[in-house]
Amino acid sequence: MDRRVPIDVEERIRQRKLKEAAAAKPRFIPKKERERMATEKKAKEEQELKSSAPAAIPKPRSTTYRNGTVNRTPAAIPTGPKAMRHDHDRLHRDREPARAPRKAGRADERNKKRSYDEMEAEEIRLRYLGPRKDQSTFTTRKKKKNKDKFNFDWDPSEDTSRPEDKDGGRTAEPLDDVERTKQLIAEKRAFAATIKQKDPENGALRARQVLEWADMRERYLNRKSGGKKWSDKSLDEMKERDWRIFKENFGIATKGGAIPNPMRSWEESDLPPKILDTISHVGYKEPTPIQRAAIPIALQARDLIGVAVTGSGKTAAFLLPLLVYISDLPSLTEVSKNDGPYALILAPTRELVQQIEAEARRFATPLGFTCVSIVGGHSLEEQAFALRNGAEIIVATPGRLVDCIERRLLVLEQCCYIIMDEADRMIDLGFEESVNKILDALPVTNEKPDTEEAEDSRLMSRQLSFKDKYRQTMMYTATMPPLVEKIAKKYLRRPATVMIGNAGEAVETVEQRVEFVAGEDKRKKRLHEILASDHYQPPIIVFVNIKRNCEMVARDIKRMGFSTVTLHSDKTQDQREAALASLRQGHINVLVATDLAGRGIDVPDVSLVVNFNMAPSIEAYTHRIGRTGRAGKSGVAITFLGTEDKKVLYDLKQMLSKSSISKVPEDLKRHPDAMQRYVPGGGNKRDEGGGGGFNKGGKGGW
Template sequence: MCFCDTAAISTVRVEPPDLAALLRKRKEEEALAAKPRFIPKKERERLEAEKHAKEEEERKQKELSRTKPTTINGTTNGNSYGDPRSRPSGHGQYAIPTGPKAMRHTSDDAPTRGGGNPNHNNNNGNRQNGKRSAGFDDDDKRAKMEKNDEAELRARYMGPEVNQSTFSAKKKRRRTAANKFNFDWDADDDTSRPFDPIYAERPEPLFRLGGYETTDELVQRRADAIRRGDPETGEQRARQLLEQHERAKQQSRGKNLGKHWSEKTLDDMKERDWRIFKENFGIATKGGSIPNPMRSWQESALPRRLLDIVSDVGYDEPSPIQRAAIPIALQARDLIGVAVTGSGKTAAFLLPLLVYISELPPLAEYNKNDGPYALILAPTRELVQQIEGEARKFATPLGFTVVSIVGGHSLEEQAYALRNGAEIIVATPGRLVDCLERRLLVFTQCCYVIMDEADRMIDQGFEEPLTKILDAMPVGNEKPDTDDAENPQLMSRYLGGKDRYRQTMMYTATMPPLVEKIAKKYLRRPAIVTIGNVGEAVDTVEQRVEFVAGEDKRKRRLQEILNSGQFKPPIIVFVNIKRNCDMVARDIKGMGFSAVTLHGSKTQEQREAALASLREGKTDILVATDLAGRGIDVPDVSLVVNFNMAGSIESYTHRIGRTGRAGKSGVAITFLGNEDNDVLYDLKQIISKSAISKVPDELRRHEAAQSKPTRGGGAKKIEDSGGFGGKGGQW
């Protein structure tokens, strides 16, 4: 039995623990302990409460240990309210009733003497004034002594601490930031607030007196009060107050520099604003004592009655030439106006003329035969009649008479029109010379002369008739050729009776030498007004050119343009030769369009009828020579076709100026051929200066357009192009 048990026990072997398994198990436990364990909210609150309770218990134990009485020699060192010796005294302090009464202490600061208790000195440190106990004082002293011993031991074995750095990066950073100068503005320091809507419309005070904004009247009243109240120094103080107020006004006006001229009043306009205004409208002036242009009709010096007529006629805004020329003409200055065609020159010289003659005596029986007060000269009959119609719009409501004298009408009819006299005469130079030679007209009281399209009159050979007319004017009212001619006050006064200084105005598109000669002879210190660039087409006309050789091809191309439907009537087609007008007009009628012609071989009645049918919309197309190139105003011309290119670039400019008038847009199409090589260079230059036109590649690469040709005998003659053919400027 025992043998069996021993054998069974001997068969059980105890395996020794595996060291690697133990290490691995320990690492797993450490890793598991290092991992953060999720604790529910309730568990966290419970642990926090236990921790708080444990801390509170420790705090109470510490307080209890501070106040627990000390036992020395079996005697308790403390006070007890049950002991009669510990009763409070009359001063609220606990006194120990031992020893004589006189030796008892009565204050906190007096030590207890006598008595048989050896613990009085210890009890003296435990006072009732809230100070720390003697035990805590001993702990502080002990810690301080240990710190001193440690410092002495360190100094003995390691030596004294020398060359220790007191550098502190934080202090250095604070000191550097405090002394650093900031070159940038702080947004919080800006109190102007220019973009604040509250301050956007707030008026700027001219002057502040006692904290209130004042006006000129209040400042003046204040200055008067200072003079009355202080007889000695009041005058000086009042003057200083007015000067300060004036400086404030100037500063307030200077703050308007950022505004556009259209947002300023007339008084706030500076020299810079006037310069910008002139640049906006392409106005350039030359001469002395020239007034500023007018910004609107209301700011002009025109009479109210005349402004009402201007409004009734439909002139909403003045054109650039009107803005610049009218203020100058109203000062009785001689004027040379250089402006592109269709710029409103007619009203620019008519309105000052009417103001001028309004100040003269009305025509009566005693002076109606002394001639007109004003004379307007124009190169062609059509332009004369156009000026006459425009002048009657303004003159008839004022009671003035306008008469035209042109060729094509009998002299008897014109003499009959002059029977009752006329304040204004509009004439062509040729027919006017005939009237002067036949004594049908005199200029005894003429004091206002206007020459419209002066360069055209010189080109047509009217230099001699023009000189005769100007020499027939009275010489007693000529202006002096001195600085007095630029003085408005001197030139506006009467010379004696009804006579005034003669005022001469000349409007032209170019200034050839002959025109300059006439201007120098008959104008006195004139003001020169230039609108836009002289010799250039207006920016409202789109210029197109096409190289089409041969009459047949041009007629087919013209038919394609007319049938395209892009252009509405009226349309003007220009040719160079008079006989071609009827041929082209006949072909246009064959295309299904109505057409009329206008050239020098037509009578005056035929010319007037042709223009009237075109203006009234009875006819679609006008075929004309250069006779219609200047001064002809047909409203709303949408297209100008140069069937034949003009002989000069000036004529081309006036031709295409029949469209794009009064601010409206237009198109000009020109057919070119080998016969036009002399003008290709100038044509390329004038098209390249246009903002809305493009020079075609064929014209840009053309050999004749690369350099300006020499003017020899190859220039076209006026006779070959249907030009001036006799007296009166017939075409």
């Protein structure tokens, strides 16, 4: 017999609570199910919308009259004031399309779709990991809030003024329209003269009105442009402001007492006509900045220190005043030629000496002066024979000149004009003692006084005797290290200082590029790509740090199919001269050299300089890249960097950042060794190896 178990109330309550809890929890709905439910909901809403819509309004009847007009009158619309009062609004409301019901907000839909577990997981992630950085928090509500802020600036669209109302009724002249305005003023003046000529009775008044307009326009133009430009003024019209602008345009800075103004052109200089003819014959059209500033000072018999970047025309800057100085002295005779030269030029390297000698002969030979060079590598007997015939100008290296003085082959009894070119380089090469011996061998009877009289050009230009004048000393350099300042302080008297640009910086005509290329093989491959690109026309100079690499790199370049020649200290003087001559004459495409060719070597039209090894110092790097971009022409310098170059990376980055046409690459900008300057013996550890770098001590092996 079956017994029915009584209903357990507690169990029924518990099951009921479980069902309610399960119903309260959000359940997961598949995507297809959600799409089906949305479709059904939308169809249901459309059905309800149709069932609640009012009855359709019948179409109006059309009546056509004889004159062709058509009268459309609604058939079911009652007329009269009552109908108009009660049904007119209903009629227009029924004709409007029904609006769709307002959709739920995006936030509500997003919250409905997200389950409770997802929201809880998001809260936990937000608590321990913080807000997401890969998601934007921008909302349109923030944008609208910012839009409500008051803007204190004018909107350009709100400007209702006319162009002619600006600046007191006068429109500012664009820079491109200055010449056109000047031409218009000239035409108005010519028109006024024509009016006065054709209409003698009434033309005077009209002409005066036109001239008043032209005068007013010219005054306004001069006021807006600050008056005439210095190039449009004569020397008498130049004012202090014009000279200041002139110096700023050419980067000229001077100091040292009463200094004359720079020369604006060769014609306005105080050079004799014969020298000006020679300048025109040589082809110097416009003076360089160092020539503009240094020549007027040197012509006043002032001692001078010239600081200028390499390739700035310093040779002609000291040669031309030197020739003027010698022209005032008596010609050499059989007796006086044994007393030595009138002028002495010192240079650090043989190549630079011979280059100065060649330039000096271009100007001295038409004037009847003799120039002789004294360098090592040539026979001393030949140089002694050349000195025996006498010479007004001697160009020499310090070491060989000291040998000639000690062997009594040369005396300096009447030498009173001294020029030291590349003085900082002479000190770097260890010629300080030799320079002091040479300067001590000069006569002391014509030394300038170390007083304010040394700044008086009238006193310093006078003749002390028949053939003696005050000694004039000039020093040209690219940098001013302490040893150079010591020599200048000892032998120069109240010198004037001329600085062109910033000392130690590369010229603005050279585009500097740097690449991190580690290892000899990779550098040779990259060098082959550069030379084979046909972007650079010969001559091209490739710099290395040691002599052994010089021959190896030259051999690889020959295998690439380019004609090449080397230049380093193991070469004889004849071989050095032949190498430079072949490069200048176009017989050779590429010169591979050490820092021996880094200073003073002038090879015209060098389009590219490649630093196969980075120079051991930023000064040497500056002089290397100065072999291109000379005489105002443009050039490119490409430098390969490696791990051995860490001590120059900071200075290199600074130099690139100061150049207006060069760009600092990201590798160099972010390099840790480029963040601070290298300090020997400091926290930075010196790296001597890798990449075919330089030898210890950074001398370059030349």
